[in-house]
Amino acid sequence: MYNSRLPTDGSDAPTGVSRAPDAGVFEHTVERHSNERIRLLLKSFGLRTSLIRLKVIDALLTAAESDRSLGVRGLHSQLLDLNIPLSFLSVREVLKRLSSEGVITLNADKSYSLHPQAVAILHNEPGATASFKA
Template identity: 35%
Template structure:
């Protein structure tokens, strides 16, 4: 998933994920800001689901059961599938994730653009 940031550089989901991983203490802050910019309330479960999708190397997305497994394995948080579906439905309505025809979920270009804008502001200062 590619798009251009404000400086005209090509930014991918992976660039944003690597930056957030390098600044692990700030990841929730960046994700929370992105969700607020998109008009969504934040919750720990929404942040964790977005983080799992952002850090997945797959370009085809993850199924809900894969997200549940990743949350259990990586975060130690156990969520049942109906709760994950509810979180995904709300994130999809807010434009953070998109559901594919194969019933997998991906981070949207809009969400990555918001994240890369925040990253750009931190690295280079706000664009005026």
């Protein structure tokens, strides 16, 4: 049956009708925007951005805002609860690397937290820069 509102070029998308954008597009945009400050943090420490680094730092930020501390197991569990399928070993290695670069610190209770200098960079405090290792 012929429909005058459908295009005749083989596509089945109506012309002249604006489609509502997919809600997932907005969620992705919001996530990218919130990760931008973490990207800048990693860059200021001379580190490349990776998904696992973004997720680990984001989880540490979330824990700090809730006045909680997270060790390797706690962080791994939190990431699994968020449906982020990372292995325990991957999380541990990322924490070790971020710690060795000075982005995070290993506390006496074996929990991790962001280094005060990293917090200052994330909050755009004046004069906050990362000191690179020679």
